[in-house]
Amino acid sequence: MASNFHLEVGADRLATLTFDSPDKKVNIFTRTALQELERVLEELSGRHDVGCLILLSGKPGSFIAGADVEEIARVTDPVEAEAGSRVGHRLFAAWEALPFPTVAAIRGVCLGGGLEISLASTWRVASDRPDTRLGLPEVQLGILPAWGGSTRLPRLIGIAEALDLILTGKTVAGRKALKLGLVDALMPDARFLDEVRDFALERAGQKRRDDSGAGFKELLLEKNPVGRKILFDQARKKTLEQSRGHYPAPLRALEVVRVGIEQGVRAGFDAEARAAAELATSKISKNLVHVFHLTENAKKENGLAGAEPRRVRHTAVLGAGVMGGGIAQLIADKTGLPVRMKDVRDEALASGMAHAAALFDKQVQRRRLTAPEARRRMALLLPTLDYSGFSRADLVIEAIVESLGVKQEVFAETAKHVRADAVLASNTSSLSIAGIGARTPERSRVVGMHFFNPVDRMPLVEVIAAEGSDPAAVNTVFAFTRKLGKTPILVRDTPGFLVNRLLMFYSTEAFWLLDEGCRMEDLDRAMTDWGMPVGPITLADEVGIDVATKVAHILRDAFSDRLPVPAWLDKVPQSGRLGTKNGKGFYLYEGKERKGPDPSIYSLLGLHPREEAPDPGAIADRMVLPMVNEAARCLEEGVVRSAADVDLALIFGTGFPPFRGGLCRWADQEGLNQIVATLERLESAVGDRFRPSDALRATAEAGGFYARFG
Ligand code: NAI
Secondary structure (H helix, E strand, O other), rough: OOOEEEEEEOOOEEEEEEEEOOOOOOOOEEEHHHHHHHHHHHHHHHOOOOOOOEEEOOOOOEEEEEEEEEHHHHHHHHHHHHHHHHHHHHHHHHHHHOOOOOEHHHHHHEEOHHHHHOOOOEEEEOOOOOOOOOEOOOHOOOOOOOOOOHHHHHHHHHHHHHHHHHHHHHHHEHHHHHHHHOOEEEEEEEHHHHHHHHHHHHHOOOOOOOOOOOOHHHHHHHHHHHHHHHHHHHHHHHHHHHHOOOHHHHHHHHHHHHHHHHOOOOHHHHHHHHHHHHHOHHHHHHHHHHHHHHHHHHHHOOOOOOOOOOOOOOOEEEEOOHHHHHHHHHHHHOOOEEEEEEEEOOOHHHHHHHHHHHHHHHHHHHHOOOOHHHHHOOOOOOEOOOOOOOHHOOEEEEHHHOOOOHHHHHHHHHHHHOOOOOEEOOOOOOOOHHHHHOOOHHHHEEEEEEOOOOOOOOOEEEEHHHHHHEEEEEEHHHHHHOOOOOEEEEEEEOOOHHHHHHHHHHHHHHHHHHHHHOHHHHHHHHHHOOOOOOOOOHHHHHHHHHHHHHHHHHHHHHHHOOOOOOOOOOOHOOOOOHHHHHEEEEEEEEEEEEEEEEOOHHHHHHOOOOOOOOOOHHHHHHHHHHHHHHHHHHHHHHHOOOOHHHHOOOOOOOOHHHHHOOOHHHHHOOOOOHHHHHHHHHHHHHOOOOOOHHHHHHHHOOOOEEEHHO
């Protein structure tokens, strides 16, 4: 039977233990791997011919990716979860107690349990390869480092730095790890194995390091309970602000770290195990693990069946506005390919270039890029007012004004300047892809590629296959989206595609609530309390009120029976309010800074806000349930392929709260029969638009979204 660990002991008393999970791309501490590690530890504890032991990975690009997520997904019994934590404590304590020093040789990702065994090693060294990342990402799955990490890390690098890693789940590169004291040495990747051996040989037979377990930062803080209290209080406040109380894991981890520091290692381990029992079995952790699975499964999708993507070597972007500038910058940044950026106005080109330069500057400031590298990438952007360079383009992405006539004309014109097999993609938010391509020769190569604003931050791209789209063109866009570091979702060419369609049902309901006398800030607060990143009124300001109302009209025309909009809607943009972009919207702005809601909105629209605050739960139902109702229709119409796609698209495209697991998963958990009943109640109390769709009723009967469209 293939095993996970291979032990070799050399004549120089240097031993290497190589972790190499059979049949897996990365090393994972599965149940079997842990059992094998236990046997290896038994053998090692009795070896007297070892001077120093190196822990190596047999995988070329990664060290250890952590514990087995499937085990976390599966566990529902708190007793079992606690036992799972204690297994890690026992094994890593045995590792720490080996009668010779150990060196964790970290090359590539070292996460979760991988970092925890490293923390229990005498020494840690890392390769300087760019993909070396160290971290404890457990909170992102709604749990905490519970194999000793929450207790050992603060002892090694100090409380403040440890909390920064544990409470956010962020990872650090090798250089930062060295600076933090998380690793003892950083080694050039080309000579990594040789240098690790030299490092280990120098320490062979030495006594264990005398500073392990009691770093000086810790002692300083330990002697200063007042300083420590301030530190924990600040971390708690920051965590509460960031999680808005929706994510219990970081707060629980904070308490565990405090126990470990104040009451000692053993108490820390006990606290870890108890917290693991509670968190790993919680609904929120299960939802976050579900989102993790959605993300992992999405990586395996390839677009339409039966066609290979074409290679993209040269690209062009039409339009240097908010979106075009962002897309061109992204291409230069992530693919290293040259990008022609065409606009009809010189000023637009200048501002598109300035936008791209600002994005690169930000990365330099954050030390993600060196200044020369940023300059090199910036030089890939080639602004133009004509079609020069388009003849070489394999892919053209259009992001010009949202007008069908103009886009049709521009596509037909572009086709004259590119090869017949160049893929032409449109970033339209609401127009039909087939319609845009109607006048383009070889129109089967016209595909939708719908990014979200801001391009550099939003991880989703809807890839839209129109009727008659060439699968190779669709898959080219799909594959290229992934190269850009974004998650592509395949969507059918229907009004609003998926995300804007669902979102419009949510936003227009906010406008109806405003019409009924709800105050803007109450609507926003109800939804941010529910977990949305911004409320619906703020969202309209951020998207641009002109854009939002335009899309609202297009979708109202498409779904007139169920998406009425208030008669006053156009008055808002007509009054010169475009939102954050011109500093005038539903809210007041001073420069970029938002002040309170603009009270003159109410008189402009002839509305009379009520003083008493409405029930936030009832408000959330009014806005979220229409999305659920419409999601069932989308799935029945085949707009996307699965409930999982709906969930991932809303999380990545709108920031739908991950702790709820996605719209469909949330609805399934609430119970679709219950949701149908609430919609029926709203239908009679508020209006026909709430009538439960046949698609939703059928989905309820089939046992839920995932049962029917899983
Ligand atoms: P924008 O108004 O900032 O930029 C449009 C640019 O296109 C302008 O610089 C304009 O000069 C240029 N342009 C107009 N006609 C042109 C032509 N014939 N050739 C080359 N350039 C031309 O608009 P924005 O916001 O960047 O939107 C562009 C497209 O992206 C629209 O289709 C919009 O629906 C879509 N979109 C917008 C999102 C947003 O949040 N703003 C989100 C997702 C998609």
